[in-house]
Amino acid sequence: MxxxxxxxxxxxxxxxxxxxxxxxxxxxxxxxxxxVNKLSRSAVNAFIEEIRDQFDPQITPELWLQKIKLLAGIFDSGSVDFKEAAEFQKNFLDKQKYNITELLKKLAPxxxxxxxxxxxxxxxxxxxxxxxxxxxxxxxxxxxxxxxxxxxxxx
Known part of the structure; x- marks a missing residue:
């Protein structure tokens, strides 16, 4: 091994x-x-810290991590639940006016x-x-x- x-x-x-x-x-x-990892763990953690205070404090970093992992579905649609990913994009990314291309670049290794x-x-x-x-x-x-x-x- x-x-x-x-x-x-x-x-x-x-x-x-x-x-x-x-x-x-x-x-x-x-x-x-x-x-092979489309998102960098350290970049994702830094992004979570950056946005955490802007949203409901009840949302834990672990829950944010689960949601942000949905972005990997852009590269491999079979790796995430499509409905959950679409909901995350609609309720978070689109509402906050995030440019998905720039966000993916920021979170990439x-x-x-x-x-x-x-x-x-x-x-x-x-x-x-x-x-x-x-x-x-x-x-x-x-x-x-x-x-x-x-x-x-x-x-």
Missing amino acids: VSVSDILRSPTVVTLETNQYLVEKVPFPAVSICS NCDDLILKCRWAGKMQECSELFVKSFTANGYCCTFNYFRPDSGNET
Whole structure:
């Protein structure tokens, strides 16, 4: 059985370099690193602290956590109860005028938590200079050289 400590002792290392084709020859290398967790627990907890005082004090942090987890249904509709998620959106998100896209970006895992070291063109680089949080087909991911034609933004 694999444990978290096993993973931390021997993290996954990925390289784009091969013997057959140098990455420098790739005309547009795009890389996306996505967490299987679409929401960051620490970001969700910080958001709960931020909004708690604005609403009924009877709502416990645990209940808020259950409700906010419903947002994961946007990426996997089978993972949540549809009616409950729609009710949460209508009664909370829409009433409070939350922009769902911005909220999901805020609650997504940070690239600094997913990527520990970066090397580009043979030199160590700050990962935050190479990767940005971008919306992809898999939710918000850490992307390098990623272009979405419909967004008009290259990152």
